[in-house]
Amino acid sequence: IYVVFVASYTVVHLESLRDVLAKAELEIYIEEKKIEINPRYKLLYHITPAVGWMNAPNGFVYFKGEFHVFYQFYPYDTQWGPMHWGHVTSRNLVDWKHQPTALLPGKEQCFSGSVTDNDGILTVMYTAHQASNDPPYYNETQYMAFSIDGIDFHKYRHNPVIVSSPFTSPDFRDPKIFKHNNVWYTVVGSKTDDHRGVVLLYQSMNIINWEFVTVLAESNGELGSMWESPDFFELNGKHVLLISPQGMVSQGDRYKNTFQTGYIIGNFNYDNFQFTAEATFQELDYGHDFYSTQTTEKDGKRYLVAWFGMWESTHSEDVDGWVGAMTLFRELDLVGTRIVMKPVDAITSLRMQTVSEGELARNSSIQFEKTAELIINVDLSEKIELELKGSGVGGDWAIVRWDVDEAKMVLDRGGDVRQVGWEPLDSMTWRLFLDTCSIELFCGEGEVVFSSRMYPNGHWRVKNLSPHPIHVVAYKLKQSYREK
Ligand code: FRU
Structure with a gap:
């Protein structure tokens, strides 16, 4: 027993030692590489990666006096690569500072997910994207990680916490975690066996053991084949389901980007888990570069940030050593069945x-x-x-x-x-x-x-x-x- 104990203790500690070293090396790499950046296009009041590639925001929370935002990050190239979680913090959603990379890929890539303040423990749920040798050649499960100080993150030793979806598709990602009446919930994006986008609802009493509850919403066939980055929250007495559908066909002025981001307004009943839509899918932003959102609530206000980009677009900064940005932070309101979106009040402090x-x-x-x-x-x-x-x-x-x-x-x-x-x-x-x-x-x-x-x-x-x-x-x- 003693030998087994010492062996497993050593393995665990070697793992975390390796993790600490990898993180330290990465920060040194970023510091050194930053000097080579051509700053001509660097945005001045939007979040950008110090070096390398950024795509979607991954977690947005107010924790111990600061807002934290994480993002899909690949430090070693100006193209998408094995995903890390970059990290920035702010007191007012306007002035941001860079923090050490929160999650590094291991056997898994750290795809999108979300974070929540669980009684002083910053708790992360993210998608572990893993290559496999057999078709469909990848697999997605949900992992967790924790931090006490909001800076140093440790992956849960018994990952994954959600192993599979009710469907055969490997596309099963971007969990958004939230709490209602002391029960934890998470919504995850996926696709049905006949290729329609869906959002799946899971629940947990202790934030670790999760069970499937229901299909919260699904595409009728016209709303795309895969729903990414779901979010589900209350706004002015209604429920908002935010989704980033892939595979929608453009119709006139609508849906002209490679992929869309929009919402369905409805009512949700926690007794039978029925989400009843009141309006059809609406786009949230009509620009060329807006995808995959994150929201959080603080003092009754719902804030949103999105990837200020789009899959398949080109960027003039590709050759400058960095790529990608976040949008300005916005405050949401609901008027009838329509979301309105304003820059956060504190943005005037930029003037x-x-x-x-x-x-x-x-x-x-x-x-x-x-x-x-x-x-x-x-x-x-x-x-x-x-x-x-x-x-x-x-x-x-x-x-x-x-x-x-x-x-x-x-x-x-x-x-x-x-x-x-x-x-x-x-x-x-x-x-x-x-x-x-x-x-x-x-x-x-x-x-x-x-x-x-x-x-x-x-x-x-x-x-x-x-x-x-x-x-x-x-x-x-x-x-x-x-x-x-
Ligand atoms: C868009 C997205 C997510 C995925 C991640 C991969 O946000 O495609 O679905 O988790 O980016 O980088």
Whole structure:
């Protein structure tokens, strides 16, 4: 017995020693590699990876006085590779700082998942993606990890905690954990045997032992073949099911990105676990680069962040040593069956100085170095058109337009058009956020939002192409994401 004990004790300690060393080596690598980064396109107030590749956010929680956000991270290349969990923290959802990589792949890749504060233990549930020799050549199960200080994470020794889904597909990922009346739940994205996206609901009394409860929602065939990154929460008395479906076919102005992110509003009954939809699937953001969200609640407010990117897009920073970003953090509200999305209140703390204020005449422009917020009062009885481009030759251009005849908001990025009808709820302003290579446009109360990456050459230049002057207040914004 003694020998077995010593042997297993040594194995466990060797494992964790190996883990500690690998983490330390990775941080040294990141520090050294950072010097080689070409900063020309580095965003200044959005989260980006210090080096390498970033995709979806993976966990978003308020824990011991700080917000923590994790993300899909591959440090060694500017392309997707074996997934780690990068980590950043903030007190106000605006000023972010880099933290040591939270999870490193072992035999498994650390795919997306979520985090929760379980009585002072930061608890992670993530998808372990493992290659296998036989078809379908990979396998996905759910793993857990824990941290006391929110910085140093330890994988659970008896992983996996959820081994399989009720379906034969290996696609079974992105668990989002939450608590209701002292019971833990998690929703996981998957696909049915006849290739329809689904969200599966599991429950646990102790956060470790999980049992399958029900299929919470499934595609009717038109909502895609695989649902990624599910989230499920209450908002203004309704339940919101957020999903990122793959395989939807575009219809007119709708679903024009490679993959979509949107929501289904409904009611949920915890007695029989029935989710009854009240409205059909709606897109959350109409821009080119918005996918796979994470949300969290603090003081009754629901905050959201998304990957400011899209599978299969190209990035000018590919050759610069880093790729990928997170969107601005947004606060959600529900009006009827529609989610509205505003930048968090604290975003105004980014404003440094007013660059210009007043009427911008037709064909006049305002120029900004790398960052700006523009507040534009709009009169929707006439066409409004703004051109966004760089001061230099070449580079990307975009047109933001209010199409008065069609009553549509339009974002034309270099000929690749996204558009949607806009019926203002209350305020008729646009808030336009420009960072080094990104634009985010919030219309009115946030009922229409566009998030798109674009790469101007030189300083940003915003030109009024409307037939009339428009009223603009423009601020230069400070840098709020730091790697030190
Ligand atoms: C999109 C996603 C997840 C997966 C991860 C892989 O967020 O495809 O479904 O877990 O990225 O990096």
